[in-house]
Amino acid sequence: MRSEFTIRLLRLVETFDIGDLHITLDRQGARRYSKVSYPLRYGRFAEIKTPEHLFQFNLNGELKFISGRGKDWPNPSEWLKRTVSGNWVYYSTGGYDGPYDCFGEYYLPCLSYPSNNINLCDPFEDKAVVSAIEALGSLHEELVKLDSAPLPASVGKFLDLVKSNPPAELCRKGGMISEIIGDSVTVLPPDTRHVDYDVIPLIIADGCLYKCGFCRVKSRLGFRNRSEKNIETQIGRLRDFLGSEIANYNSVFLGQHDGLNSDPALLEFAAKRAFEAFDLGNSNLQDPSLFLFGSVDSIIGACRETFDRIDGLPFRTYINVGLESADRETLGRLRKGITAEGVETAFAKIVDINRRYERIEVTSNFVFGPGLPGGHIESVLRLIEKHFDHPCPKGTVYFSPLLDAGDSGWKRNIKREFYKLKMKIPVPSFLYLIQRL
Template structure:
């Protein structure tokens, strides 16, 4: 992997009995799934007796944790997203979380989502104390550390300029550039811990399903090449020095695959070049997008061949929801089960033939769905599969929000055990 000149900059450390500042700490260069936290990228760190705060290359806080007894677990941490949400990563007892989500850490949010796992970490005083008062702690630290060496004093000054208000303004600018907050990211973005750069190449979706809580009223519309180019250039400026830590692109919004093949390929090529993913500190390049039954069935093989030639690993997540007509009708998805099943097999076919393209699929979970819903899914993911396959994840998305449920988890585990495809829960995360 080629690396940018920043990666050759050495870390510098300042340490006293009260504080340790590590400037330009070099983390892992690959995303890996481990039962202890391994953080990717280059970042800086301020550690006191009570806290650890981490900052990206724009000197903006993006991770924090407590060190005292009140902190739930030494492996757990808080992350601030570019959309300015604090997310708490909990171990959740490891085994249950890993089996259900494919990740060792469970993201917990401050907004309603469909997770059926986890507790309420933001009800814990120590967690809200850090997410709410980190800036005050840093101001106090700055007042105490009057004789910091210049290099570290400058770094602390930069950190202090990024106040909570300024970070919120930056998040608003990000949303303004991409045309609004992203209500949901694809589940596959978990492979890079949701560290994506979003680029809106189309808006809206085709079906406006009755059950869906993340849709908008926009009729499906593609952005022009000029609009996409302008977004890319504004995003590159916004991510600034921290761009080097990114290697992944999310093409929004809800059905980017419905865009023309030329527009999708143009967007990937232009963005990867402008964001200089070839020289990212983090190895590999990934592209994530959503597709629909219609957009998947309409894309010819030639398009997937071109995706492979782009050099990126492309994950396309398709909302199938159900392979049973009665269930599709009940949830208000205007499709036939025949078309859903055809899209499922088209995804399998692509996964078998295009090594750097992965089509993943979502099915819903809920109380009181017709019996045939689960039966017909199992027909596709077990009975019709000759072998166990490592590729083509199936995600189950609970329809209810903010209702952790042991019964749903039990139901999910029953299906997972029988599935011959990798099978996980889909936890809705916004950006």
């Protein structure tokens, strides 16, 4: 049993073997997010390898990744991630045909909560995955029994940090983010995939403009700007909460559902203050990014000065706009309070902003599902064709699968249906999975 072992210490730079625990401190991952087809870690982290698992910890000693090392682990290139809100995500290679064409990423995030995920199998039903999560508790118990007094200070300090974060504490911390920002982030913009969904959330305005009938993530609040004071308070508390790990962030999500509709001066204030207070200029990761949602009315209503302000920020900015459809009947079916003419005007503005500003990318969403009126896909293709007569690498168009219980037949065909559509679209186009923080 590991609790009875004699401590054997082999120091190789920052690597220690203690019984059958292999500990590596201060590992340096990649400094820039990139799309690769193998497990790549970002920023700085530490890890503990047991015969069965590899546990990787952030700079606060909080568990961030687990992968299995045994034969029962589904795939040696796959892993589990614990998000800052305490949600588990399983990164799947997506099988034989891979997920890149559908999602723009080499890994498919499988979520531990209900979403519009198109996966037919659930890794959270796999025994090896479940026991990997449980193994964190066993590792923690083992570390608590370990006498860290004879260990070198650096490893003792790291183990103390890990010991201060047992599963119950991680669970408590996971719930704190919503308390700090005053709302739960139930959906992240699809563009946050570019930073593996690791964003610092900062709410600049609550609610949204439409309260669409089909939407599962809407908040009960009407649209309302937060005050500068409230934003400052969130920033201060987020900085304290994230602690040392803040150095591994380079991106901010300005929530909630329509950040673009907020007062432009407030948006600029929040982005600049976040950049300074979170010290993103000195992050372990390069290329700071800013993410927000927009809407048909906010993109139409935003004036040139607003985009000039955004362009002047020390971030590359991604704005994701929910257009849903350019077909009147479909918009009616979705109970979305916008018109097809509004969608056309908004799309033209999106194309214009993408051409005008190098550091701003506006992306759009359309729904995708069985049982929508025949005019829906036609209307989307017509809209795109009107603006693009040759391929363009900017202005990604996302399609959000509308999935209801009983749609398993369509779920099985969704990739094929999507590929047929994608071939007709001259800009990058991907499926949008609704993912929480």
